[in-house]
Amino acid sequence: MEAPTGNMEPASSALDPVAVWTDGRLGLPGTKTASGLILTGTRWRVACVVDARHAGADAGVVLGVGPLGVPVVPDLAAASRAGARSVVIGVNSMDAHTVVPARLKAVAVDVVRHGLNVICSTHARLNDDTDLVGLATAAGVELVDVRGDGPRETLSTDLSVDATVLLTTGTDCAVGKMTTALAVHREALSRGMRSAFLATGQIAAMCGADAVVQVDRIFADFITGAVQRAVHRLAGAGHELVVVEGQAATLHRVYGGNSVNLLYGAAPDAIIMCHDTDRQVRAMFPGLPVPPVTDELQTIADLCRRVGVAATLAGFSVFGGTPFHEGDRYPVPVVDTRAPDAAAILLDSVLRLTRHAERYRR
Numbered sequence: 001m002e003a004p005t006g007n008m009e010p011a012s013s014a015l016d017p018v019a020v021w022t023d024g025r026l027g028l029p030g031t032k033t034a035s036g037l038i039l040t041g042t043r044w045r046v047a048c049v050v051d052a053r054h055a056g057a058d059a060g061v062v063l064g065v066g067p068l069g070v071p072v073v074p075d076l077a078a079a080s081r082a083g084a085r086s087v088v089i090g091v092n093s094m095d096a097h098t099v100v101p102a103r104l105k106a107v108a109v110d111v112v113r114h115g116l117n118v119i120c121s122t123h124a125r126l127n128d129d130t131d132l133v134g135l136a137t138a139a140g141v142e143l144v145d146v147r148g149d150g151p152r153e154t155l156s157t158d159l160s161v162d163a164t165v166l167l168t169t170g171t172d173c174a175v176g177k178m179t180t181a182l183a184v185h186r187e188a189l190s191r192g193m194r195s196a197f198l199a200t201g202q203i204a205a206m207c208g209a210d211a212v213v214q215v216d217r218i219f220a221d222f223i224t225g226a227v228q229r230a231v232h233r234l235a236g237a238g239h240e241l242v243v244v245e246g247q248a249a250t251l252h253r254v255y256g257g258n259s260v261n262l263l264y265g266a267a268p269d270a271i272i273m274c275h276d277t278d279r280q281v282r283a284m285f286p287g288l289p290v291p292p293v294t295d296e297l298q299t300i301a302d303l304c305r306r307v308g309v310a311a312t313l314a315g316f317s318v319f320g321g322t323p324f325h326e327g328d329r330y331p332v333p334v335v336d337t338r339a340p341d342a343a344a345i346l347l348d349s350v351l352r353l354t355r356h357a358e359r360y361r362r
Contacts, residue, residue: 003151004343006234009116012282013358014084014117014142015044015045015085015117015119015142015144015208016044016085016086017045017046017083017084017085017086018037018044018045018046018047018084018085018086018087018119018218019043019046019047019048019049019050019073019076019079019082019084019087019088019116020033020034020037020046020048020049020050020087020088020141021049021050021051021084021088021107021111022034022049022050023051024031024036024051024053024054024189025051025053025109026049026051026053026054026059026063026072027054027062027063027064028282029174029233029327030202030284032174033088033090033121033203033206034049034088035063035159035359036069036178036203036206036207037088037206037207038059038060038063038068038355039060039063039065039068039179039204040179040182040183040207041206041207041208042208042210043206043207044057044086044206046070047082047083047084048070048071048072048073048079048082048084049070049071049072049073050072050073050074050075050076050078050087051072051073051074052074052075052081054072055072055073055074055078056071056125057070057071057072058071058212059071059072059073060082067226070200072347076110076111076114076116079114079116080115080116082155082241084109084116085116085117085122085255086116086118086119086142086144087111087116087117087118087119088119088120088121088206089104089107089108089111089118089119089120089282090104090120090121090122094120094349098154100122100124100125100126100128100129100132101124104120104124105129105131105132106269108120108126108132108143109135110138110267110331111130111251112132112135112141113135113139113140113356114277114310115139115140115141116141117141117142117143117144118132118136118141118142118143118144118254119144119146119206119291120143120144120146121146121147121202121203121206122146122147123147123216125145125147126143126144126145127143128279133189134348135264137192140147146205147202147214147216147217148205148217148258148321149150149217150213150214150215150217150218150219150222150223151213151218151226152218152219152221152222152226153222153223153225153226153228153229153266154221154225155224155264156228156229157227158233160162161231161232161235161242161267162236163231163234163235163239163240163241163242163266163273163358164232164241164242164269164270164350164351164354164359165235165241165244165266165269165270165325166181166184166241166242166243166244166268166269166270166271166272166350167194167242167244167246167262167263167266167268167270167271167272168181168184168243168244168245168246168271168272168274168317169246169248169249169250169259169263169272169273169274169296169300170246170248170249170273170274170275171249171251171273171274171275171276171279171290171291171293171296172248172249172252172276172279172280172282172283172290173247173249173252173255173283173284174276175247175274175275175276175279175319175349176275176276176317176318176319176337177183177245177246177247177274177275177319178199178201178203178204178207178245179337179338180206180230180246180272180317180337180342180343180346181197181204181243181245181246181344182197182207182243182245183213183343183346184243184272184343184346184347184350185197185241185243185281185342187328187343187344187347188241188243188347190194191347193240193321194238194239194240194241195238195239195240195241196210196211196234196239196242196243197209197210197211197243197245197345198210198211198213198227198231198234198242198243198245198266199211199212199213199214199245200213200214200215200227200244200245200246200247200262201216201245201247203212204215209245210234210239211230211234212262213226213227213230215247215258215261215262216247220360222263223241223261223262223265223357224261224264224265225257225265226265227244227261227262227265228265228267230265231244231265231266231285232265239355240356240360244262244266244268246259246262246274247259247262249296250263250299250300250303251291251295251299252282252288252298253285253288254282254285254288254306260303263300263304263311264303264307264309265302267309267311268309268311269310269311269312270311270313270314270350271300271311271312271313271314271355272314272315272316272346272350272352273293273297273313273316273317274316274337275293275317275318275320275324275350276318276319276320277318277319277320277322277323277324278320278321278322278323285348292326293316293326294329296325297313297330304332306348308358312353312354313330313336314346314349314350314353315330315333315334315345315346315349316331316332316333316334316335317335317337317342317346318334318336319336319338320333320335321335330352332349333345333346346348346352
């Protein structure tokens with residue numbers, strides 16, 4: 001796997017297995033890093049979750065999916081006994097700190113003192129804190145900052161991509177874009193397809209990917225080019241399907257810029273729209289309403305038409321208790337994100353609508 005751009009970290013095997021620190025918040029909003037690693041991660045084996053509130057439980061039960069064999073332990077000493085060599089901290093990464101916050105630093109210090117490596121996915125970088133670096137060096141452990149500095153690559157009008165490109169889009173943050181992308185990619189692999197997964201955020205980078213472009217660590221001028229060239233490299237390596245993880249939503253006032261840059265850079269042949277049917281206001285931004293899914297789709301369609309991206313809607317990946325009647329307007333499948341056959345149904349739709357079989361005959 002290609003390491004996150006600009007992040008020189010130890011080999012994954014040196015960090016494996018890991019414990020995930022959730023500070024009493026396992027299963028609550030804002031800990032999608034933890035749930036992502038536990039439910040979909042393949043890069044590292046999750047030995048346990050450190051969460052005193054749920055100690056003694058199975059992490060899968062707490063997350064509502066049933067037993068996974070991942071125990072929840074009360075403290076770092078118990079995590080070490082469970083076989084963890086590293087601890088993932090900073091599982092709520094929605095922060096704007098440029099220095100390591102005092103609470104997070106205290107946790108990192110505790111992890112180091114237990115002789116464990118520290119993996120952090122926040123914008124604040126552990127390796128920029130001289131105190132932590134000194135402690136880690138003395139203890140012989142590693143500080144791993146998942147968010148590395150991004151490349152400076154510009155969009156090229158001369159590059160052509162010989163692959164089917166799929167982008168997961170959504171109506172908000174945390175609506176299943178990463179989960180859906182990984183599931184479709186893994187379904188393609190199970191069929192013997194030459195599929196590649198491009199991670200664009202820190203959680204997917206930790207879960208395992210063929211390439212990583214962390215869009216929130218790249219200057220805005222270079223996001224589109226970095227994504228385009230990553231897709232081009234994966235296609236050039238012989239992959240017939242490139243699945244790109246989407247971010248946020250084009251109509252998101254805070255993060256919509258990244259969503260648009262991803263759309264332009266990936267130039268997908270197909271998109272899957274991800275949606276939480278119960279969501280009425282933005283995750284972490286309660287003052288911002290979530291527009292109708294039809295508005296999000298119309299915006300994407302208008303942008304694609306105006307810039308020459310021939311993206312086709314291939315399906316909806318949804319969850320929540322509210323019926324999703326909006327999907328009735330479109331001649332594409334609507335699947336429950338976690339249904340066992342969801343990925344297969346969505347992949348079939350992508351291959352059919354992009355005429356993939358005709359383009360890539362064996």
